[in-house]
Amino acid sequence: MFFVDTVDVPGLGNRGYLAGGTAHAVVIDPPRDVDRVLTAAALRGVRISHVLETHVHNDHVSGGRELARITGAVYVVPAAAPVAYDRLPVSDGDRLDIDEGLALRAMATPGHTPHHTSYVLEEAGRAAAVFTGGSLLIGTVGRPDLVEPRLTERLARAQHASAHRLAAELPADTAVLPTHGFGSFCASGPSSPDAGPTTIGEQAAVNAALVKDADTFVAELLSGLDDIPAYYTHMGPLNTVGPAPVDLTPPPVADSEEIAARLAAGEWVVDLRGRVAFAEGHVAGSFNIEAGGQLAAYLAWLIPWGKPVTLLAESPGQLAEAQRELVRVGIDRPAAAATGGPEDWVRAGERPETYRRAAFADLPGLTGLTGLPEADGTGGTDGTVRVLDVRRDSERSSAGHIPGSLHIPLHRLRSRMGEIPTGTTVWVHCAGGMRAAIAASMLAAVGHDVVAIDDSFANAPIPNRC
Structure with missing residues (x-):
């Protein structure tokens, strides 16, 4: 009998896996905070014999090399992957014996990257599960545009072919265990964050790559690709050279004077508390990115790479979890941190700042949207209220928009601040509230009156909504 344990990384929409038998196990695509994997192996009472990567990751920093060093396991990386360290290179058809009756077979599945490799877990010679990394996901495939723009269409076609190879060569009841696709920006199409177990047979009936011909699939995939998170530029190179060990010890403590000094120096101070608490009181100039959720993805996407960041948390536990999330995307050490609340973080004689929160029903001029300037791309100066939509392009085009609203996706807001009109109240929205809170904090930090x-x-007021 074999087991497969999932190591979830929900903030990045990823999963790693520990799989094995009674004495030995392998790890596929481990997160950077490898202590979680070590704990899982200890609970199973198995020794980790191999650590495998399906590809050089572009969305997070891998813990594979460090995990192999700690455990003495063999580090397995596709032979064609351009890495700068020693590893066991594997090619299509190579087999690794794992435990009695258990083996892994490498299966070339290019598309997400040119060297992408899936691993088929075989029990007594029969395929039981396949670790598909960024190849076949649940309902979709990994995006093909993260390596080189000139390769994108070629890799999209390779994704289609790889998906069909998996479906053709593996039994229908083979479990499909992808790394990406649970809210990951590496997915090329929607995949439920709560997606449960699936099989090759189930995917053959519903996966876009398996139910559409190659030309249709490629055309739709390429037309639906959204912006690539900015921090992805740094992930591949880090994984190519081999990341440093993780340091999760608490950062230096910042008092109110140091927080003010860091803000004055142009550094980022990020408040990890919930958006309700932040709106009710925060340090002037700080940004709000809620702990949990997609903290790592959005902070890494928005912050200029390498800029010092100070974290403000409501508790040591919240701070520690945030550090854990951030090392996964290469933000290794906060410059400083503080815990408590805004009354602890503002200097003597100063008061926390606030701004308003509201629902769509509270928007002035809701009936007919009177008083909202028309969307002319200039920001408008003829109204006292301006609605700012910070959703991504694909969301706005698919779900509609409020007439007259200005559209600047959150990840472009920092570079397009000059388009936000002054002398107006800016009502900021996204799809659910989290990104609107980030944007509102960024606008408030530079003096805008925001809601x-x-x-x-x-609940948004969209005419003729079906």
């Missing part, structure tokens, strides 16, 4: 719409876009 964060903390509401589902399903």
Whole structure:
């Protein structure tokens, strides 16, 4: 009998896996904080014999090399992957014996990257599960545009072919265990964050790559690709040279004077508390990115790479979890941190700043949207209220928009601040409230009067909504 344990990384929409038998196990695509994997192996009472990567990751820093060093396991990387360290290179058809009756077979599945490799877990010679990394995901495939723009269409076609190879060569009841696709920006199409177990046979009936011909699939995939998170530029190179060991010890403690000094120096101070608490009181100039959720992805996407960041948390536990999330995307050491609340973080004689929160029903001029300037791309100066939509392009085009609203996706806001009109109240919305809170905090930090719409876009006033 074999087992497969999942190591979830929900903030990045990823999963790693520990799989093995009674004495030995392998790890596929481990997160950077490898202590979680070591704990899982200890609970199973198995020794980790191999650590495998399906590809050189572009969305997170891998813990594979460090895990192999700690455990003495063999580090397995596709032979064609351009890495700068020693590893066991594997090619299509190579087999690794894992435990009695258990083996892994490498299966070339290019598309997400040119060297991408899936691993088939075989029990007594029969395929039981396949670790598909960024190849075949649940309902979709990994995006093909993260390596080189000139390769994108070629890799999209390779994704289609790889998906069909998996479906053709593996039994229908083979479990499909992808790394990406549970909210990951590496997925090329929607995949439920709560997606449960699936099989090759089930995917053959529903996966876009398996139910559409190659030309249709490629055309739709390429037309639906959204912006690539900025921090992805740094992940591949880090994984190519081999990341340093993780340091999760607490950062230096910052008092109110140091927090103010870091803000004055242009550094980022990020408040990890919930958006309701932040709106009710925060340090002037700080940004709000809620702990949990997608903290790592959005902070890494928004912050200029390498800029010092100070974290403000409501508790040591919240701070420690945030550090753990951030090392996964290469933000290794906060410059400083503080815990408590805004009354602890502002200097003597100063008061925390606030801004308003609201629902779509509170938006002035809701009936007919009177008083909202028309969307002319200039920002508008003829109204006292401006609605700012910070959703991504694909969301706005698919779900509609409020007439007259200005559209600047959150990840472009920092570079397009000059388009936000002054002398108006800016009502900021996204699809659910979290990104609106980030944007509202960024606008408030530079002096805008803001209202964060903390509401589902399903409640937005859109004429002729079906």
